[in-house]
Amino acid sequence: xxxxVAAAADKNIVPILVEGLKKLEYRGYDSAGLAxxxxxxxxxxxxxxxxxxxxxxxxxxxxxxxIAHTRWATHGVPSERNAHPHVSGSIAVVHNGIIENYESxxxxxxxxxxxxxxxxxxxxxxxxVDQLLKSDRDLFRAVQAACRRLVGAYxxxxxxxxxxxxxxxxxxxxxxxxGLGDDGNYAASDASALLQVTRxxxxxENGDIAELSRDGVRIERLDGxxxxxxxxxxxxxxxxxxxxxxxxxxxxxxxxQPEALANTLEIVGGSKTIQPGIFGAEAxxxxxxxxxxxxxxxxxxxxxxxxxxYWLEAVAGVPCTVEIASEYRYRTSVPNPRQLxxxxxQSGETxxxxxxxRHAKSLGQTKTLAIxxxxxxxxxxxxxxxxxTRAGPEIGVASTKAFTTQLAALFLLTLVxxxxxxxxxxxxxxxxxxxxxHLPVAVNKVLTLEDEITVWARRFAxxxxxxxxxxxxxxxxxxxxxxxLKEISYIHAEAYPAGELKHGPLALVDAxxxxxxVAPADDLLEKLKSNLQEVRARGGELYVFADADSEIPxxxxxxxxxLPEHYGLLSPILHVIPLQLLSYHAALVKGTxxxxxxxxxxxxxVE
Ligand code: G6P
Numbered sequence: 001x002x003x004x005v006a007a008a009a010d011k012n013i014v015p016i017l018v019e020g021l022k023k024l025e026y027r028g029y030d031s032a033g034l035a036x037x038x039x040x041x042x043x044x045x046x047x048x049x050x051x052x053x054x055x056x057x058x059x060x061x062x063x064x065x066x067i068a069h070t071r072w073a074t075h076g077v078p079s080e081r082n083a084h085p086h087v088s089g090s091i092a093v094v095h096n097g098i099i100e101n102y103e104s105x106x107x108x109x110x111x112x113x114x115x116x117x118x119x120x121x122x123x124x125x126x127x128x129v130d131q132l133l134k135s136d137r138d139l140f141r142a143v144q145a146a147c148r149r150l151v152g153a154y155x156x157x158x159x160x161x162x163x164x165x166x167x168x169x170x171x172x173x174x175x176x177x178x179g180l181g182d183d184g185n186y187a188a189s190d191a192s193a194l195l196q197v198t199r200x201x202x203x204x205e206n207g208d209i210a211e212l213s214r215d216g217v218r219i220e221r222l223d224g225x226x227x228x229x230x231x232x233x234x235x236x237x238x239x240x241x242x243x244x245x246x247x248x249x250x251x252x253x254x255x256x257q258p259e260a261l262a263n264t265l266e267i268v269g270g271s272k273t274i275q276p277g278i279f280g281a282e283a284x285x286x287x288x289x290x291x292x293x294x295x296x297x298x299x300x301x302x303x304x305x306x307x308x309x310y311w312l313e314a315v316a317g318v319p320c321t322v323e324i325a326s327e328y329r330y331r332t333s334v335p336n337p338r339q340l341x342x343x344x345x346q347s348g349e350t351x352x353x354x355x356x357x358r359h360a361k362s363l364g365q366t367k368t369l370a371i372x373x374x375x376x377x378x379x380x381x382x383x384x385x386x387x388x389t390r391a392g393p394e395i396g397v398a399s400t401k402a403f404t405t406q407l408a409a410l411f412l413l414t415l416v417x418x419x420x421x422x423x424x425x426x427x428x429x430x431x432x433x434x435x436x437x438h439l440p441v442a443v444n445k446v447l448t449l450e451d452e453i454t455v456w457a458r459r460f461a462x463x464x465x466x467x468x469x470x471x472x473x474x475x476x477x478x479x480x481x482x483x484x485l486k487e488i489s490y491i492h493a494e495a496y497p498a499g500e501l502k503h504g505p506l507a508l509v510d511a512x513x514x515x516x517x518v519a520p521a522d523d524l525l526e527k528l529k530s531n532l533q534e535v536r537a538r539g540g541e542l543y544v545f546a547d548a549d550s551e552i553p554x555x556x557x558x559x560x561x562x563l564p565e566h567y568g569l570l571s572p573i574l575h576v577i578p579l580q581l582l583s584y585h586a587a588l589v590k591g592t593x594x595x596x597x598x599x600x601x602x603x604x605x606v607e
Contacts (some may be wrong), residue, residue, distance in 0.1 A: 002084075002096040002263065003029065003070040004176065005193050006157040006167045008212045009184020014061050016186070017068035020193035021051045029070035031083035034058060035092035036066030037164045042092045046083040064184070064214065065165055067157040069094035082118045088126035090161040091133070095122040096189065097154035097174040097262045100437050102270055105149070121270050125150065129158055140211050140220075143168040147209060147222050153262040153440035157187055170209040170222070173258040173440050177244070178202040178210060178217055180231065185212040191234050191244065199234045203245045206444065248594045250396035250488070254580050255447060258440035260401040261573075263390035264408050265436055272430040276416050279369060280385040286367050287420045290340045293320040294365075296328055296356040297344040298604070300399040301406060303480040305344050307572045308410035310473035315569070316418035325356035335363035342369045342413070346394060346402035348377020350604050357382060371409045373402050387413070396595045397602045398487045400580050403480065404443070407573045411436065435570055445564040446577045450585075452561055453578055456543055457585030460514040461489065467505060467540075468495035468579075470518040471528050477518050477572045481579030488587040488597050498531035509540040516582070517542060520563070520571045521549035532558070545578050547571065 003024030007013035017034050032054040033046035038061075045058040051070065069084035085092040099105070102121035105128060110116065114127040125146060132142040139160045147156075153173025160166070169176055169187045179186035179194035179201055187210070188194045191201050202217065204210060208227065210219045219227050232245070246252035267278050276283035293312055295305035305322040312320040325343075329352060341360040345353045348370065357368060357379060370383035373391050380386050389405035415432055418424035460466060466485060470478030475497040482493035496505050498517070509515065515535045519528055529552060532542055542558045549566040552558070567574050587594045 002266075003189045003193065004067070004094050004096055004155055004157055004187065006067045006094075006169060006187040006212065007184060008065045008165055008167045008214050009181065010064060010214050011183060012062040013064055013066055013184065014058055016197055017066055018051060018055045018058065019196050020188055021054070021068050021070050023193045023196070024070055024189060025051060030078035031080070032068070032070045033083045033085055034061075034066055034068035035085040035087065035159065036061060036063030037159055037161050038063060042087055042090065042159070042161045044085055044087060044092060046080050048078050048080055048083065065159055065167060067092060067094045067159055067167060082120050084122060086118060086120065086123040086126040088114070088123070088130035089133070091126060091129050091139070091158060093122060093126040093129065093156055093158050095125055095154055095156045097259070098152045098265060098437055098440060099124060099150055099154060100152040100441065101150070119269065125156060133160070139163045139166055140168050140209070143170060144209050144220070144222055144224070147172070151441070152437075153258050153444070155189065165213050167212040168209065169204070169212065171204050172206050173444050174262060175256070175259055176204050178204065178212065180217065184214050185217050187212060195234065201232045201234050201244075202229045203232065204229065248396065248584070250398055250400060250584055250594050253394055253396050253401045254577070254584065256392065257401045257404050257577065258443045258447075260391040260405050261408055261443060262440040263392070264405040265439065266390070268412070268433055268436065272433060273426070274412060274415055274419075274429070274433065276420060278412060279387050279416065283385050283416070284420070286384060287340065287417060289338055290318065290367060290417070292336055292339040293318055293342060293417070294339050294360070295320065295322040295342045295344060296325045296353060296360065297322075298325050298350050298352050300403045300480060300483065301344040301346060301353070303476045303483070304403055304406035304410060305342070306476035306479070307407060307473055308414065311411060311414040311569060312417060315414050315423070316421055317423050318417055318421065325350070326352040329356040329359045333363070335365055337364050337366070339365055340367045340369060341365050342371060343379050343383060344371045344406055345377070345379050346373045346391075346399055346406075347602070348372040348374040348379040350379075352604070354378050354382070369413070371406055371413075373405070395602075397597055397600050398484055398583070403576065404573050408436065408439065411570060435568065439570065439573060442565050442567060442574055443577060446574050449561055449563070449578055450581055453581045454585045456559065456561070457582050458589055461586045461589035463491060463512060463514055465508070465513055466491055466493040467508065467513055467515045468493060468518075469498040469501065469515060469528070469531060470495065471498045471524040472522060473569070473572050474518040474520065474522075474575060477576050477579065480576055481516060481518070481582070484580055484583035485586060487600060488583055488592060488594050489590050490592060490598075491586065498528050501531050501534055506534060506538065509535055509538040511539045511541065513540055515540045515542050516579070517544045518575045518579070519544050519550050519552060520547040520575060521551070521566050522571065525550055545575055547574075
């Protein structure tokens with residue numbers, strides 16, 4: 001995951017930038033860079049490799065104002081030309097996230113004579129700010145105007161050689177906070193980078209822009225309205241992962257999903273196509289004659305696999321089976337050497353998933369792929385191919401951002417397999433990639449429903465049971481919603497494919513059984529609506545998560561929340577978010593230990 005550190009102080013800040021980057025190393029990266037305001041120009045140092053190399057390379061650089069960055073490009077050779085900061089005229093920029101409209105901006109700026117020297121979307125921001133500075137020399141105004149033109153998820157930091165002593169930062173979707181020091185002011189992706197200089201932190205909100213100078217900070221919204229944000233005094237040790245503004249890690253991790261998705265999808269960059277190589281150098285050869293996919297996983301990871309089955313069969317036309325790892329490892333199965341074994345695991349250390357992978361290999365099935373959040377884990381080491389999700393550390397036992405990033409990875413796998421099998425036209429591929437790229441923004445919009453979901457959570461926190469319904473690719477999302485609720489609120493919850501309702505669970509439905517339904521406008525919506533009628537007719541109270549296009553009227557006993565967008569095949573990624581929030585807020589009302597629910601462990605490394 002990319003990391004940003006920025007500083008405006010009354011002393012040389014290069015050692016602070018470097019130390020800050022070291023603290024962000026845990027996020028993973030493959031190149032690093034910094035830029036400072038030098039005597040007669042921007043001085044930039046970039047290096048492919050470790051921050052320690054950047055440290056040596058910048059040993060002779062000194063300045064009171066600068067920005068720094070770690071970048072993790074997982075596709076192609078990480079190169080110096082793609083490393084941040086990116087420079088245009090007298091300004092330099094570092095950036096985390098994805099700029100969705102970068103192609104149109106790039107064409108516009110190229111037509112104006114700007115020459116691009118990297119493949120990144122970030123360079124667009126540098127040229128855009130430079131261009132806007134021509135009409136208004138004030139860096140703050142220029143960055144503000146530039147941000148108003150950006151579509152996507154980002155955190156940025158900008159310096160201008162002609163305006164020394166100033167750093168402008170802004171965020172939308174990716175994290176960024178300010179650190180208020182005695183001898184200067186700072187910004188970074190997370191607090192751990194700044195504990196070396198201060199404990200006074202200010203968390204920026206989406207749409208905030210801030211100026212740091214040696215003497216202070218000021219914050220505005222992108223429309224120019226000044227705002228104040230509270231100062232938090234961090235009590236954490238430098239080694240801990242910061243909770244920031246949030247009450248629990250689970251809440252923090254739910255809200256980190258736009259960034260986690262943007263980071264995971266960074267592998268696609270600005271491209272209109274994706275290559276098998278994102279799963280490893282041998283992927284093209286290995287996937288070539290795959291005739292079946294077997295997904296092995298536990299818990300939430302199994303639910304991501306179950307969702308992916310709908311994608312893999314519908315888009316890639318490849319048969320797919322999903323099996324709980326603890327079952328597969330012990331049953332007598334029929335091996336198929338042309339089968340791709342996909343092990344999905346947040347931790348990469350889950351004992352049953354690892355054993356199932358080893359069991360599959362022992363049966364002569366060598367085409368193996370790990371989808372995992374921990375690069376150095378056993379499951380990754382023991383698989384032929386790998387895709388590392390970039391969710392960042394997940395502390396809450398109930399998995400949230402690991403799940404949605406797994407889904408993003410599995411959709412990429414679907415596209416790659418479809419391509420290898422000749423099932424994906426170029427237009428369709430590029431349309432799917434655009435949809436993926438928009439995900440961080442779409443998820444941000446869903447997160448704005450938190451207050452309404454809190455009201456719902458209060459309503460059924462005193463219930464003993466809850467039933468979750470979904471159909472098609474949203475059935476696994478109903479399963480995940482039920483799992484989240486039972487894990488952290490201890491309310492007994494079950495999920496059913498809605499068509500199964502009348503084959504048993506309908507007997508349980510009465511006024512004390514809230515029924516939560518995932519109801520996007522897909523081709524099964526009409527059938528789902530009939531199932532919902534069946535619930536209503538038995539006095540069951542319905543809580544329906546519809547989307548912008550679902551036509552379901554609200555009526556007595558039918559509560560409805562609409563997700564802001566309709567998201568087609570990728571809709572499961574959006575629909576799980578309100579279910580995560582619902583469980584979280586129900587657990588808050590019940591006063592349970594949200595991040596460490598009783599009897600459960602984060603990483604189940606024993607059978
Ligand atoms: C535990 C965790 C779950 C997780 C499951 C699988 O039960 O509490 O959140 O989904 O293990 O873990 P993995 O690391 O393999 O995804």
